[in-house]
Amino acid sequence: MTAVDQSERTAAEAAGTPVLQATGVTMRFGGLTAVNDVSMSVHEGEIVGLIGPNGAGKTTFFNCLTGLYKPTEGRVDLLGSQIPPKPRAVVVAGMARTFQNIRLFGNMTALENVMVGRYCRTGAMAFTSIIRGPKFRREEEQTRARAQELLDFVGLGKSAENLARNMPYGDQRRLEIARALATDPKLVLLDEPTAGMNPRETQQASDLIFKIRDSGMAVVVIEHDMRFIFNLCDRVLCLVRGEVLVEGTPDKVQSDPRVIEAYIGGAEDDEDEDGTAVDESDVSAASDESHESHEGATE
Ligand SMILES: Nc1ncnc2c1ncn2[C@@H]1O[C@H](COP(=O)(O)OP(=O)(O)O)[C@@H](O)[C@H]1O
Ligand SMILES: [Mg+2]
Numbered sequence: 001m002t003a004v005d006q007s008e009r010t011a012a013e014a015a016g017t018p019v020l021q022a023t024g025v026t027m028r029f030g031g032l033t034a035v036n037d038v039s040m041s042v043h044e045g046e047i048v049g050l051i052g053p054n055g056a057g058k059t060t061f062f063n064c065l066t067g068l069y070k071p072t073e074g075r076v077d078l079l080g081s082q083i084p085p086k087p088r089a090v091v092v093a094g095m096a097r098t099f100q101n102i103r104l105f106g107n108m109t110a111l112e113n114v115m116v117g118r119y120c121r122t123g124a125m126a127f128t129s130i131i132r133g134p135k136f137r138r139e140e141e142q143t144r145a146r147a148q149e150l151l152d153f154v155g156l157g158k159s160a161e162n163l164a165r166n167m168p169y170g171d172q173r174r175l176e177i178a179r180a181l182a183t184d185p186k187l188v189l190l191d192e193p194t195a196g197m198n199p200r201e202t203q204q205a206s207d208l209i210f211k212i213r214d215s216g217m218a219v220v221v222i223e224h225d226m227r228f229i230f231n232l233c234d235r236v237l238c239l240v241r242g243e244v245l246v247e248g249t250p251d252k253v254q255s256d257p258r259v260i261e262a263y264i265g266g267a268e269d270d271e272d273e274d275g276t277a278v279d280e281s282d283v284s285a286a287s288d289e290s291h292e293s294h295e296g297a298t299e
Contacts, residue, residue, distance in 0.1 A: 017080040018043050019187050019218040020095070025064050025074035027057070027242075034060040035071070036242040040220075042187060047209060047219045049233035049250075051226070053262055057242040058222045059100055062189050066090050066097050079186065091120050096185035098176040100192045100222075106165030110156055110175050113164050114147035117182030150178040154208060170201035177208065187218045194225055206232055230254050238262065 020042040027035040035057040042048050050058050064071040070085040077083065083093045096117075104113050151157050154174040159167060164175060173193055180188055190209070194202045202225065209232060213219055223229045229236060230250040237247045240262045246253050253259055 016043075018077075019046075019079060020065070020220070021077040021080075022061075022065060023075050023077070025061065025071045025076065027060050027064050027069055028072045034242050035064060037074070038239070038242070038244055039074075040237060040244075042218045042220055044186075044216075044218055045213060046235065047213050047221065047233050049229040049236040050220060050222045050239060051224075051229055051236060051253075051259075052239035052245075056239040058239055059191055060242075061239070062097060062191055062220075062222065065189065066095060088120070091183050091185075094184070094186035095189065096180035096183045096187075097189035098173070098180055098191055098193060100195065102172050102176055104164040104172055104175060104179075107163060109161050109163055110151060110167065110171075110178075111144065111147050111160040113175055114150050114178045114182050115143050117179035118143045118147055120183050147178075147182060150181050151175075153181070153211070154178045155204065170197045170204075173197065173205070174208065177212075181212070181217075185217060187220070188212060190219065190221045192222055192224065194223060194228055202228060226254070 018041040020040070022038065022040045025035055025038045026033065038057075038061055040048070050061070052058055060069065063069040064074075064085070065076055067083070067085040067087040067090040075082055076085070078090075078093045078095055081093070083090055083095070105116065108116070148157070148160060151160050154177055156171060156174055156178065159171060159175075164172060167175065173196075177188075177190070177193065193209070194205045197205060206228060209219055209221065221229065221232065230253075233250055235248065236250055236253040238245045238253055238256075238259050245262060246256045246259055248256075
């Protein structure tokens with residue numbers, strides 16, 4: 001990040017420019033429209049929730065925001081500048097994410113996983129890496145120190161030397177968050193950060209997301225767990241069949257009959273573990289299990 005970029009960012013923030021502005025994002029796969037004309041703005045200091053039944057297009061929307069997919073239509077602006085749909089450009093512009101299926105380097109330590117996230121902000125060029133001169137070593141030390149700080153921040157300070165694949169599932173999720181934070185983002189996108197977590201870990205995740213917000217980042221969270229989302233978010237969007245069905249405060253979204261209907265409607269193919277369909281009480285008090293397999297570190 002150059003000084004010029006930094007001052008541009010600050011000016012945009014002062015002018016009230018949203019951190020994120022997605023406009024008319026549409027993603028089609030052949031005949032299937034997974035995301036249809038979705039617009040969303042996120043302002044500094046906001047935690048925004050994205051809910052909706054399985055297959056609603058939530059992850060696809062994140063993929064469009066972060067350059068994994070090139071949207072069929074629409075644009076994505078970060079702090080007032082359009083960002084090209086390329087993962088690296090998106091990270092450099094200041095947007096970082098975690099994945100619904102954890103993507104860590106299983107054979108690397110927790111610290112090394114976070115250091116990988118950091119490299120997009122250090123000047124370490126291939127040349128200095130090969131020579132391993134003093135400049136390289138200095139940067140490497142700074143990267144290591146910053147990675148340790150981030151592990152402390154997410155509550156994994158003591159796990160720095162553990163291999164990612166040996167860490168408990170909840171810790172792997174927090175490690176992914178630390179790696180995302182290592183890129184110095186202005187906006188963090190979390191795709192089902194509490195999937196597979198027990199209630200205590202879920203509470204810790206909630207505290208961590210507030211801490212991230214308090215340290216100056218905006219956050220967008222995809223989650224199935226309604227209680228978690230409504231306690232956490234300033235604003236919630238409910239996506240159904242690729243479209244925004246309702247947007248508003250947690251109170252507004254929670255009490256909207258269309259949202260309840262959307263979840264019950266999805267119950268035909270979304271069954272609980274015991275095979276019973278999800279009932280209405282699950283919508284307001286749900287700690288709905290994610291339907292994703294929890295395979296953990298995979299790379
Ligand atoms: N790469 C892809 N190719 C084809 N269809 C896809 C692809 N990615 C997602 N989809 C489809 O888009 C729809 C939305 O999926 P997804 O975004 O994963 O939903 P959610 O995250 O809300 O559960 C689903 O019907 C899914 O099968
Ligand atoms: Mg998803």
